[in-house]
Amino acid sequence: MLADEFGREVTGVRVSLTDRCNFDCVYCHNEGLGDTRGPMDPQDDEMSTDDVVRFLEVAAEFDVDAVKFTGGEPMLREDLAEIIERTPDQMEVSLTTNGTFLPGRAEALVDAGLERVNVSQDALDPKDFAEITKSGAYEKVIEGVKAALEAGLDPVKLNMVVFEHTAGYVPRMVDHVAENEGLQLQLIEYMPELTGKPEWNVDIERVHGWLAEQADEIEHREMHDRKRYWVSNDDGDGRGMVEIVDPVENPTFCANCHRVRVTHEGYLKGCLNRNDDLKSMGEMSKPEIREAFREVVANRVPYYGEYMIQNADGEWELNDKYIGEYAGI
Numbered sequence: 569m570l571a572d573e574f575g576r577e578v579t580g581v582r583v584s585l586t587d588r589c590n591f592d593c594v595y596c597h598n599e600g601l602g603d604t605r606g607p608m609d610p611q612d613d614e615m616s617t618d619d620v621v622r623f624l625e626v627a628a629e630f631d632v633d634a635v636k637f638t639g640g641e642p643m644l645r646e647d648l649a650e651i652i653e654r655t656p657d658q659m660e661v662s663l664t665t666n667g668t669f670l671p672g673r674a675e676a677l678v679d680a681g682l683e684r685v686n687v688s689q690d691a692l693d694p695k696d697f698a699e700i701t702k703s704g705a706y707e708k709v710i711e712g713v714k715a716a717l718e719a720g721l722d723p724v725k726l727n728m729v730v731f732e733h734t735a736g737y738v739p740r741m742v743d744h745v746a747e748n749e750g751l752q753l754q755l756i757e758y759m760p761e762l763t764g765k766p767e768w769n770v771d772i773e774r775v776h777g778w779l780a781e782q783a784d785e786i787e788h789r790e791m792h793d794r795k796r797y798w799v800s801n802d803d804g805d806g807r808g809m810v811e812i813v814d815p816v817e818n819p820t821f822c823a824n825c826h827r828v829r830v831t832h833e834g835y836l837k838g839c840l841n842r843n844d845d846l847k848s849m850g851e852m853s854k855p856e857i858r859e860a861f862r863e864v865v866a867n868r869v870p871y872y873g874e875y876m877i878q879n880a881d882g883e884w885e886l887n888d889k890y891i892g893e894y895a896g897i
């Protein structure tokens with residue numbers, strides 16, 4: 569297993585299969601690369617099926633045991649089932665999707681080896697949903713979640729970005745997952761540094777505080793030291809898990825980060841928040857990909873706490889040590 573100089577072993581990879589998407593969410597950061605607006609047809613710059621599989625085979629050699637396929641919207645890739653089918657057996661396969669294409673396709677993906685899925689669902693109301701996602705596909709997403717459950721994906725996590733437009737929905741969403749077996753809720757801190765609009769920010773500590781009052785059990789997940797709250801519904805006959813993803817200005821989160829990303833164009837990317845360490849796998853052979861992977865892992869640094877450090881006033885600024893060290897700065 570490969571580790572960086574901060575002792576963070578790389579156990580998982582997140583592979584973006586396309587930056588295209590049929591939604592246009594107001595908070596989208598597209599894996600840290602910018603928005604997803606653009607043509608919906610397959611693009612020449614996307615990794616081919618073979619490119620993706622070649623990379624995964626190399627990652628498997630380094631004992632990476634989990635892959636998450638992301639986008640844009642990864643289900644826009646017609647070859648998704650084939651990619652999953654050809655993923656090395658040792659890897660747990662999961663998918664982050666907006667859910668609209670799950671009806672009619674979820675079972676085939678499960679047959680190919682998909683184990684679990686995260687579906688973005690930011691609202692329980694079609695009007696608010698349309699405002700956030702710039703899409704009227706609310707019913708399709710609800711059908712998608714149902715299809716995922718019926719296909720046996722476990723768990724089905726509902727991803728909800730907590731910001732001005734959604735914060736009021738948190739209690740209803742918590743009840744919703746407590747009442748529906750198989751669902752979990754993942755509350756994601758809004759990332760103004762990637763999306764702009766700091767005025768939409770909501771203090772995630774308030775959400776932690778509220779959940780701590782509701783929870784009958786609190787766990788820490790090793791990845792990112794994320795907190796998980798187990799909450800019962802009002803009738804006491806259901807229980808749901810709520811996980812918080814709170815990376816912003818959080819050195820503990822970064823100190824426990826075990827992931828390397830791959831962009832849809834086949835660039836290795838050591839950190840969501842950085843694009844100055846990208847390394848193209850282009851036409852590389854397997855031995856070359858092996859070397860590139862080693863190099864990207866070796867160059868990883870915890871973003872908050874090392875790459876960005878706090879000055880005497882408590883403000884975060886770029887650590888001088890890294891200025892000029894990487895391409896792009």
Ligand SMILES: Nc1nc2c(ncn2[C@@H]2O[C@H](COP(=O)(O)OP(=O)(O)OP(=O)(O)O)[C@@H](O)[C@H]2O)c(=O)[nH]1
Pocket residue numbers: 636638662664686725727754756813815825827840841
């Ligand atoms: N800064 C940062 N944000 C992350 C990281 N991983 C996930 N996130 C945020 O969480 C969002 C949702 O992540 P998902 O794709 O659903 O996956 P996940 O929750 O990280 O993965 P699992 O819990 O393993 O399913 C991403 O779009 C990011 O905004 C990370 O390593 N760093």
Ligand code: SF4
Pocket residue numbers: 589590591592593595596597598604639640641665666688701
């Ligand atoms: S569904 Fe996901 S990829 Fe698509 S616009 Fe929304 S956040 Fe971005």
Ligand code: SF4
Pocket residue numbers: 792815821822823825826838839840841869870871872
């Ligand atoms: S180092 Fe921090 S910001 Fe970068 S990917 Fe890991 S958790 Fe996210």
